[in-house]
Amino acid sequence: MLELRDITTGYGKFRVLDKISLRIDAGEIVCVVGANGAGKTTLMRAISGIIPLWQGEKVFDGKDLTKLNAAKVTREGIIQIPEGRLIIKDLSVEDNMMLGAYSIYFKMKRSELKSNMGEIYELFPILKSRARQKAGALSGGEQQMLAIARGLMGKPRLLMLDEPSLGLAPLVVKTMFDIIVTLHTKGLPILLVEQNVRAAIGISNRGYVLETGNIVMEGASEDLLNDERMVKAYMGGDSVGGGGDKEDT
Numbered sequence: 001m002l003e004l005r006d007i008t009t010g011y012g013k014f015r016v017l018d019k020i021s022l023r024i025d026a027g028e029i030v031c032v033v034g035a036n037g038a039g040k041t042t043l044m045r046a047i048s049g050i051i052p053l054w055q056g057e058k059v060f061d062g063k064d065l066t067k068l069n070a071a072k073v074t075r076e077g078i079i080q081i082p083e084g085r086l087i088i089k090d091l092s093v094e095d096n097m098m099l100g101a102y103s104i105y106f107k108m109k110r111s112e113l114k115s116n117m118g119e120i121y122e123l124f125p126i127l128k129s130r131a132r133q134k135a136g137a138l139s140g141g142e143q144q145m146l147a148i149a150r151g152l153m154g155k156p157r158l159l160m161l162d163e164p165s166l167g168l169a170p171l172v173v174k175t176m177f178d179i180i181v182t183l184h185t186k187g188l189p190i191l192l193v194e195q196n197v198r199a200a201i202g203i204s205n206r207g208y209v210l211e212t213g214n215i216v217m218e219g220a221s222e223d224l225l226n227d228e229r230m231v232k233a234y235m236g237g238d239s240v241g242g243g244g245d246k247e248d249t
């Protein structure tokens with residue numbers, strides 16, 4: 001569904017990603033794991049069109065997106081949930097959700113928007129009950145749910161999640177991974193960037209390991225979970241529900 005071929009990019013003259021090739025097939029959860037600074041967020045920005053590619057190609061559902069900017073990539077249905085959530089805390093929960101619909105707002109009837117919102121509220125009943133409250137009043141986990149809900153308002157054909165478990169308490173992390181699995185079960189392909197390596201690989205079909213801008217390992221999740229080098233380098237003491245520097249409920 002999405003194919004990156006030998007992409008190279010970075011910031012200014014600073015090269016971060018060096019000839020990365022990666023694919024996500026329809027119906028897959030694919031994770032990208034790696035240490036701080038490996039280039040995971042940069043990879044997402046390159047897919048989203050937030051930063052341009054220096055070299056290489058990006059093809060989505062048969063269409064060449066290599067030169068499209070972020071607004072156009074979003075309109076193709078590739079939607080990124082950024083690290084840190086970027087919720088507008090002074091706006092209500094529902095207004096934050098509506099912001100996610102901007103890319104399709106003029107293409108959809110009001111009734112369709114409402115029905116999309118209704119489906120999303122079924123997934124996140126807590127957001128429905130807090131719809132009129134300021135988003136800043138939500139807990140960390142609820143704000144992460146809101147960030148996902150806002151992304152879903154744009155009717156993604158591919159959802160990219162950047163560190164959804166970051167800073168959340170273990171129980172909330174478990175809920176977050178359950179939500180990702182539910183979205184996947186509904187047929188949404190997902191690209192998941194995580195430092196919570198074991199949990200991320202555990203819910204994925206395949207995974208890639210990024211080290212200083214290069215893919216150093218890739219494979220089916222079962223193989224990665226059983227790979228001795230992987231376990232040693234990335235999963236020492238890591239477990240489902242673990243991870244996260246600062247806990248936030």
Ligand code: ATP
Pocket residue numbers: 011014016034035036037038039040041042043195
């Ligand atoms: P983390 O897990 O800490 O979020 P990451 O794997 O997502 O790390 P990136 O955020 O992609 O890594 O950063 C990769 C490299 O690019 C790092 O050396 C970082 O300092 C650099 N970098 C990231 N954003 C920028 C920017 N806006 N301008 C310049 N350099 C940047």
